[in-house]
Amino acid sequence: MATENIPLTYKGHPLRRKDNLIYYGSMADKYIILLQIMDTKKVQDLDVATRVAIQLQLTDPELKSRDKVVKKSEKDSLYAAIDVAAVWLDRALSGK
DSSP states (O other): OOOOOOOOEETTEEEEEETTEEEESOTTSSEEEEEEEEEEEEETTEEEEEEEEEEEEEOOTTSOHHHHEEEEEEESSHHHHHHHHHHHHHHHHHTO
């Protein structure tokens, strides 16, 4: 049986993680979400995010990094952050 590398998705959009950064969405689309884990706490032997910064960004490579940010916010858990991110990304990609 062959092992397939199935990417992690949430509500139909891919998730990619690099250290404390999580990219939500596809670079082929006009917008992407950047989730940055700012603070964590230990719960038993796991690190749990307690402060997460959210940014809705344009994927245009011609723009400077500060000009890419369309919206930003901060949440107190990864679940709350990804929930807001999903709404922002769906609205931005649908043009609302």
